[in-house]
Amino acid sequence: MTAQWFRLGDWERATRGRNWSFVLPTADVVEVLGHVADRREDVFTLLQCDRLQEGQTWRSIYRDLALEELSLDGPWQYVVRSRTLYPAIPAPEPREGVGWPGEFALNGLILLHHPDPARRSETPRSSIGIVNRIANQHDGRVHDHAESDALFAALKRALKAAGARPA
Numbered sequence: 001m002t003a004q005w006f007r008l009g010d011w012e013r014a015t016r017g018r019n020w021s022f023v024l025p026t027a028d029v030v031e032v033l034g035h036v037a038d039r040r041e042d043v044f045t046l047l048q049c050d051r052l053q054e055g056q057t058w059r060s061i062y063r064d065l066a067l068e069e070l071s072l073d074g075p076w077q078y079v080v081r082s083r084t085l086y087p088a089i090p091a092p093e094p095r096e097g098v099g100w101p102g103e104f105a106l107n108g109l110i111l112l113h114h115p116d117p118a119r120r121s122e123t124p125r126s127s128i129g130i131v132n133r134i135a136n137q138h139d140g141r142v143h144d145h146a147e148s149d150a151l152f153a154a155l156k157r158a159l160k161a162a163g164a165r166p167a
Helices: 026-039 099-106 146-161
Strands: 011-013 018-023 044-054 055-063 077-082 110-112 126-130 134-138 142-144
Touching: 011 026, 011 099, 011 146, 018 099, 026 044, 026 146, 044 099, 055 077, 055 134, 099 110, 110 146, 126 146
Parallel strands: none
Antiparallel strands: 011 134, 018 126, 044 055, 044 077, 077 110, 110 126, 134 142
């Protein structure tokens, strides 16, 4: 179980991480996430990340959603939260800078872009990604997000088995 929460500014990515782009209908993505959670005796939710302007400043916010609320409409940045690996996360206060997506990535949560805005096409494409290793900026300690990395691999296998094709 993940107990430590890593803070931006103290820690940074120590690897490019892993990323996989795919094409699969939304309902199938939701079904795969649910099946993987069930097999792991876990509960997954989605943390939907968005940016809001407050005066001249942009701030990052998130809200916790049920898997069934995944949508192609509206914000496209989601984070898959495993309640087993991440039973507690910080309160959803607005953040400046890279904001919540950056902090969630630093902590090994799996990013889900649905659809992936970098991949414009007639067929909506999605991607999952993880920062699997981070390093402390002050003393050089390295931390591997091994359990989250294993979850990333399980999700990728399950998405492929469900018919997701690489994008």
